[in-house]
Amino acid sequence: MDILDETRPHERHAFAYDNAKTHTARAPNALSARHMVVKPPTSKSKKKNFMCSIETENGVEYVRMRDGRFADGSSQSLYFPEGHQQAGIFKGMRNLIHERIAKGANLPNPDQLKAECKGFKCPPGRTDCCCRRILFTQPDFANQKSMLEEHCEARGYEVIFFPKFHCEVNSIEQCWGFSKRIYRMFPSSSKEEDLARNMNAALDAVPIKSMRK
Ligand SMILES: [Zn+2]
Structure with missing residues (x-):
């Protein structure tokens, strides 16, 4: 929320969470x-x-x-x-x-x-x-409402929960999947700086279209 306040204050934001007990606690x-x-x-x-x-x-x-x-x-x-x-x-x-x-x-x-x-x-x-x-x-x-919803709504952010036991509909899973596939295509290396660079490149490679899908 701090990041969004600073970088995208004029858009409407909704945070999406898995329907887990820790998220829905009151x-x-x-x-x-x-x-x-x-x-x-x-x-x-x-x-x-x-x-x-x-x-x-x-x-x-x-x-x-x-x-x-x-x-x-x-x-x-x-x-x-x-x-x-x-x-x-x-x-x-x-x-x-x-x-x-x-x-x-x-x-x-x-x-x-x-x-x-x-x-x-x-x-x-x-x-x-x-x-x-x-x-x-x-x-x-x-x-x-849950503590999480109260916390976010107090700052003007919406919260939605995925259906119970359906965390795979979380778009982040699609992003991980996409970036892991890209990551595996890089040549293998044991140097930490290569791995960090590859990881960042793999994460940056996820197109916004895939995230939205
Ligand atoms: Zn009764």
């Missing part, structure tokens, strides 16, 4: 209904309150999960605000769903729902069977 405080509790925790201790653990140089630290978004785009804190009797405590899934209903979301009354379906096995296709499933399928939770 930020430690990303929105996730996975471990949420249904009611506000009774203890204020950071481990017991619903917090996200982040590995830092000084060991593990606990931070709040980031805000959600109501349908109107305004943000929804997951924790009770200052001045509230339970200030700083996680609101719990039921309260979060109630707040969304008050803002106009068409959702079932969470007081009549379980935290999650037995064994986390929701009936296929259902989005309103349990509190966890409701939040999981809400647009802000469902569209939570």
Whole structure:
């Protein structure tokens, strides 16, 4: 991105990545209904309150999960605000769903729902069977982006992922293939400077047409 900022600032750029776990990982405080509790925790201790653990140089630290978004785009804190009797405590899934209903979301009354379906096995296709499933399928939770996407988009660059297990569609593989073929046509040598020169020449030989194909 630094190079593109400097050399090609007026073009639209998209970075393409293999669909690997390291690329699609979400930020430690990303929105996730996975471990949420249904009611506000009774203890204020950071481990017991619903917090996200982040590995830092000084060991593990606990931070709040980031805000959600109501349908109107305004943000929804997951924790009770200052001045509230339970200030700083996680609101719990039921309260979060109630707040969304008050803002106009068409959702079932969470007081009549379980935290999650037995064994986390929701009936296929259902989005309103349990509190966890409701939040999981809400647009802000469902569209939570990866750390990589957030990082690039913050700087104005787009990110696309290749389909899972299809890293061979990555155009870089075509470039490697083309340049390896060229490289093999050079006379063999054991001199480092020859090898470096051959390698650079082989990489430079890849036509832009092949890259685009
Ligand atoms: Zn369910």
